Amino acid sequence: MLWIAIRMLTGDAQKFYGLLFGIGFSTLLITQQMTIFVNLVERGASGVYNAPEAEVWVMDPVSRTTDVSYAMPGTALDRVRSVEGVEWAVPHLRAVANVRTADGDLEGVAVIGVDDSTLIGLPERMAKGDKSVMFAPDSVVIDDTGTTRFFPPEQNPIGERLELNDQRAVIRGIADSIPSFTSTVVLYTRYSNALNFVPGTRNRLSFVLVGVSEGQTPEQVAARIEAETGLKAETREEFSQAGVNFIIENTGIPTNFGITVFLGFVVGVAIVGLTFSLFLRDNIKQFGALKAIGVTNSKIVQMVAAQAGMVGIIGYALGVVGTVAFIKGFSANPFFKGFYIPWQIPLISFAAVVVILAITGLIAIRSVLNTEPASVFR
Amino acid sequence: MDTTTIGGCAPEAAICARGISRDFEAGQTTIRVLHDINTDIRPGEMTYVVGESGSGKTTLISIMCGILWPTEGEVKVFGTDIYKLSDTDLVKFRLNNIGFIFQQYNLIPSIDVASNAAVPLIAQGMPREEARERAKVLLDKLNIGNQADKLPRQLSGGQQQRVAIARALVHEPRLVVCDEPTAALDASSGRRVMDLLREVAVAPDRACIIVTHDNRIFDLADRIIVLEDGRITHDGKEMPDGH
Ligand SMILES: Nc1ncnc2c1ncn2[C@@H]1O[C@H](COP(=O)(O)OP(=O)(O)OP(=O)(O)O)[C@@H](O)[C@H]1O
Numbered sequence: 151m152l153w154i155a156i157r158m159l160t161g162d163a164q165k166f167y168g169l170l171f172g173i174g175f176s177t178l179l180i181t182q183q184m185t186i187f188v189n190l191v192e193r194g195a196s197g198v199y200n201a202p203e204a205e206v207w208v209m210d211p212v213s214r215t216t217d218v219s220y221a222m223p224g225t226a227l228d229r230v231r232s233v234e235g236v237e238w239a240v241p242h243l244r245a246v247a248n249v250r251t252a253d254g255d256l257e258g259v260a261v262i263g264v265d266d267s268t269l270i271g272l273p274e275r276m277a278k279g280d281k282s283v284m285f286a287p288d289s290v291v292i293d294d295t296g297t298t299r300f301f302p303p304e305q306n307p308i309g310e311r312l313e314l315n316d317q318r319a320v321i322r323g324i325a326d327s328i329p330s331f332t333s334t335v336v337l338y339t340r341y342s343n344a345l346n347f348v349p350g351t352r353n354r355l356s357f358v359l360v361g362v363s364e365g366q367t368p369e370q371v372a373a374r375i376e377a378e379t380g381l382k383a384e385t386r387e388e389f390s391q392a393g394v395n396f397i398i399e400n401t402g403i404p405t406n407f408g409i410t411v412f413l414g415f416v417v418g419v420a421i422v423g424l425t426f427s428l429f430l431r432d433n434i435k436q437f438g439a440l441k442a443i444g445v446t447n448s449k450i451v452q453m454v455a456a457q458a459g460m461v462g463i464i465g466y467a468l469g470v471v472g473t474v475a476f477i478k479g480f481s482a483n484p485f486f487k488g489f490y491i492p493w494q495i496p497l498i499s500f501a502a503v504v505v506i507l508a509i510t511g512l513i514a515i516r517s518v519l520n521t522e523p524a525s526v527f528r
Numbered sequence: 529m530d531t532t533t534i535g536g537c538a539p540e541a542a543i544c545a546r547g548i549s550r551d552f553e554a555g556q557t558t559i560r561v562l563h564d565i566n567t568d569i570r571p572g573e574m575t576y577v578v579g580e581s582g583s584g585k586t587t588l589i590s591i592m593c594g595i596l597w598p599t600e601g602e603v604k605v606f607g608t609d610i611y612k613l614s615d616t617d618l619v620k621f622r623l624n625n626i627g628f629i630f631q632q633y634n635l636i637p638s639i640d641v642a643s644n645a646a647v648p649l650i651a652q653g654m655p656r657e658e659a660r661e662r663a664k665v666l667l668d669k670l671n672i673g674n675q676a677d678k679l680p681r682q683l684s685g686g687q688q689q690r691v692a693i694a695r696a697l698v699h700e701p702r703l704v705v706c707d708e709p710t711a712a713l714d715a716s717s718g719r720r721v722m723d724l725l726r727e728v729a730v731a732p733d734r735a736c737i738i739v740t741h742d743n744r745i746f747d748l749a750d751r752i753i754v755l756e757d758g759r760i761t762h763d764g765k766e767m768p769d770g771h
């Protein structure tokens with residue numbers, strides 16, 4: 151009988167495709183929007199991800215994220231270094247500056263000063279050039295997203311000069327990094343250079359990046375640093391979460407994406423509900439005949455469930471494939487750099503599909519179950 | 529042979545209907561469309577139920593075949609008091625004992641003719657291919673064996689009704705009920721369908737009830753029951769004079 155149910159469904163091509171479209175469209179909208187949402191808010195943690203060596207971030211107690219920080223006196227570095235369990239600790243400067251490009255445009259950039267000798271604080275990989283270029287005088291390394299903002303694609307940025315807060319800077323490499331939430335251009339330079347580029351007050355040490363000794367957990371060391379120095383110390387996980395939370399709390403993004411995801415769900419319910427009800431109504435005579443001949447209501451429920459299941463699985467697959475294609479298709483676009491689909495998201499959209507089909511199926515099937523077998527003689 | 533005056537059921541009766549009444553709600557009022565019907569349907573016969581539109585023919589056979597509850601009275605089909613069965617058991621009883629032929633055929637448009645004819649066997653749980661083979665034998669008898677792999681809409685009305693006949697008989701039910709089987713057909717194909725139905729459906733241990741308006745096929749009946757306003761006014765081999 152289930153075979154008959156499936157043939158009834160696929161035999162009505164128009165409604166079958168309508169149902170697939172409804173489920174596929176909902177899945178696509180929900181999966182794609184949630185993917186963009188998650189990747190976008192994770193950009194709030196890009197500063198942490200781009201400094202992979204740091205296991206603990208130490209900062210002034212009022213600092214909140216990599217981009218919202220209050221500088222500490224330089225002596226903080228030595229105080230952190232003296233804490234037990236700190237294997238190494240390096241200074242890390244983050245500041246904003248203005249750049250005058252070759253065309254004369256003024257652009258705001260983020261300047262990141264990484265440790266002079268170890269270069270800890272620089273992203274793991276370079277897109278162009280070697281990390282050693284950092285040791286050249288006036289050297290800056292630009293992030294790859296920033297390159298596209300500053301230079302046309304055909305121009306090689308290596309060797310280009312910039313006027314960075316009226317100081318001379320030369321681009322000598324391109325870092326392969328995760329863009330920040332605002333896609334601000336990032337210039338990496340050595341800490342001592344950064345102090346020159348960024349005019350400042352007495353205190354300019356934004357963060358101290360810490361590696362922990364063997365046998366110590368970052369949590370333990372962070373707690374000890376806080377206790378002994380009075381500074382704030384967060385593990386990599388805590389600090390990246392703080393960056394994400396900052397975006398969630400301070401932008402309208404969750405509401406906006408939430409609305410779109412909800413709309414995807416509603417549109418799914420509407421399209422699928424309408425089409426499914428129409429489909430069952432069109433076949434009501436056949437279902438009535440089956441009931442008269444001797445098919446039980448529970449078998450009818452199974453038939454409709456099989457139809458819903460078929461639509462659900464194919465429509466869902468189409469939606470997920472569509473999302474993957476979308477993310478892949480736009481991977482060259484810097485906005486989508488590094489986008490991935492967390493495994494939870496397809497699971498959530500699958501649950502949404504199940505709920506959509508359960509709601510619409512239950513509504514639609516009532517007409518079939520309420521059909522009197524005697525109605526077939528009318 | 530009038531058993532209606534006797535309270536008991538003849539043991540050989542296919543259907544034994546006693547004291548059947550049926551009411552329908554029409555707005556505020558209740559209309560009684562069947563009044564105390566007592567009749568037996570015998571196996572081996574083709575019984576026609578005829579009468580004016582609205583006289584209660586469809587209501588009566590629906591009650592007789594277990595798809596409509598009577599307001600009063602009881603129906604035994606081959607000795608089983610069908611309205612005392614549980615819902616599920618009644619559905620199973622229909623599946624195993626009754627074949628249906630509808631005016632509008634009610635074939636499933638997206639499966640082929642053989643599968644349509646095999647539906648009762650498939651519903652009983654028989655593997656699809658085996659059921660289709662059984663159905664094809666019957667389709668051959670009905671002269672549409674060569675159409676087995678076509679979809680219903682590729683067939684003429686008369687051919688579709690023959691598919692419906694195959695579906696009604698494929699599981700060898702002991703009772704076959706048809707409501708206006710020729711109403712959607714032109715005269716000649718209606719006649720052909722009924723000739724075939726008589727050939728394949730009538731068997732010593734099977735009863736056949738046909739509701740019809742179609743006076744061109746009255747000569748095929750073994751027995752004709754006339755309903756007027758929900759009461760049996762004639763029961764015999766021929767139509768009464770004046771009709
Ligand atoms: N479900 C129902 N609800 C209300 N009234 C009904 C219902 N079914 C039948 N009736 C009424 O019962 C009466 C008998 O109907 P029935 O269908 O049995 O007549 P019929 O003899 O089969 O007529 P026809 O030849 O037109 O098919 C009619 O007056 C009809 O309006």
Ligand SMILES: [Mg+2]
Nearest residue numbers: 585586587707
């Ligand atoms: Mg009728």
